[in-house]
Amino acid sequence: MGAGTEPDGSSRSDEEWERFLRESVAGTADAPKEPSARARGVAKRLGAEPGPGPEGWRSYTPARPRRRTGWPVAGLLALLVLLVVALVPGRVVDLFAGDDSPPPAARPAEAAQRPTVDEPFRGSPAADWASGAGGITVPKAGAVGWMSAAEVERALASSRDFLIASGLEPGVLRGERPEKAIALINPHQKDVQDLLKTAFQTPGEKNDPLLLFSRFQPSRTRLVGDVVKTRGQLTYREGERGALQVTADVTFVYPVTRADAGGDGEIVRTIVRRELVLSWDNPDKVVTEPGTFSIVSYKYDMTNGGCGAPTGYFTPPFGTDRRAHGAGTEIDPYDRTTPVGRSESSGDECGKATRS
Incomplete structure (x- = not known):
């Protein structure tokens, strides 16, 4: 049986040999002990290529654990900021205004109590x-x-x-x-x-x-x-x-x-x-x-x-x-x-x- 052939006489494709070799490296139980010359040639070519190469067939790489602390903390901080903006918007403006920025004309609460021509006793x-x-x-x-x-x-x-x-x-x-x-x-x-x-x-x-x-x-x-x-x-x-x-x-x-x-x-x-x-x-x-x-x-x-x-x-x-x-x-x-x-x-x- 020649190298690179199946028991029934059919030939293996290069992609199958690459997958076969990766399974061999991963320690697949049914991998052959001594690969053929063609397999050794494909392995040599793969070793010369940069990068990790494609993922092996039937191989499994455990997913990296995802840190869940980042999103809940960031979400909580975002909710707190939105709450502060809703309750005291004037103070938020003051925090981000420079020293040279003029003060607001009136706080919203003060403006709501300011008398007008139509309501001269408003706020009194x-x-x-x-x-x-x-x-x-x-x-x-x-x-x-x-x-x-x-x-x-x-x-x-x-x-x-x-x-x-x-x-x-x-x-x-x-x-x-x-x-x-x-x-x-x-x-x-x-x-x-x-x-x-x-x-x-x-x-x-x-x-x-x-x-x-x-x-x-x-x-x-x-x-x-x-x-x-x-x-x-x-x-x-x-x-x-x-x-x-x-x-x-x-x-x-x-x-x-x-x-x-x-x-x-x-x-x-x-x-x-x-x-x-x-x-x-x-x-x-x-x-x-x-x-x-x-x-x-x-x-x-x-x-x-x-x-x-x-x-x-x-x-x-x-x-x-x-x-x-x-x-x-x-x-x-x-x-x-x-x-x-x-x-x-x-x-x-x-x-x-x-x-x-």
Whole structure:
């Protein structure tokens, strides 16, 4: 039997001999002990070729174990990054921004709370307050001193009218003289009448119209919309000489912008909390006029309304002025549990509003 032939006389192909030789190297049980000359020649040729050569027939190379730590760790890290981006995207931007990169105009959460022309109270506790006179609570009337229950009811209504005319009347807010409110003040009360004579012409610390009235200078400031938010109440008791003494404690929130600002101008909320004590005196004991009251005391707290010497108007800070304005003691203008702190003799200190 010649080399390179099968027992039946057929010839082996070169590919079969190469496969045969690889099986022999791998130790196949039925490999011949001594390959033929042709086999030795093919083996010599294969040994001279570079590379591992084709894989042997019926041979088995165990697969290399795959490391599974890489994908789960990388996948977990990717999920964590996606979660951080979803929750705090602003912080991720900061991490990848260079030192020279400008800060974002506003964080998403802050932007969502920023007031707009359509929603000037957005982001403010006042958003849930009543509008205008609806936020001023008037108690049920009962007889007090020289007044019957019906007279007390009328006096309470007139006291509320004064708050409307002095703090909510659109013309007064635009700087006009508060004639309706002044008409309710006892014309025989000399100290208050002296204040009214000079306050609108030459305002000062003791003769400032803001002590009693809310006013903005129309050339500088305009209100946003026609809604002012309020919260407060009237209470009453018997005062001196049997008078009906009414105490008003009301907070007013005014959204304002620059007079020349467009629809996307900066909006600031000026917050004023007033406490007025009014005396409805017995005309038999005090010189007064029917339907008028005397002012026992007046004081107010104000934030975002301006600092410095009185001008007779609230001067809300905008832009860079706003940052300088908020450099003082922190004040929560919506905290109605503390006494009203600003009185007739208050200075020009400014506080920093913790909420607006």
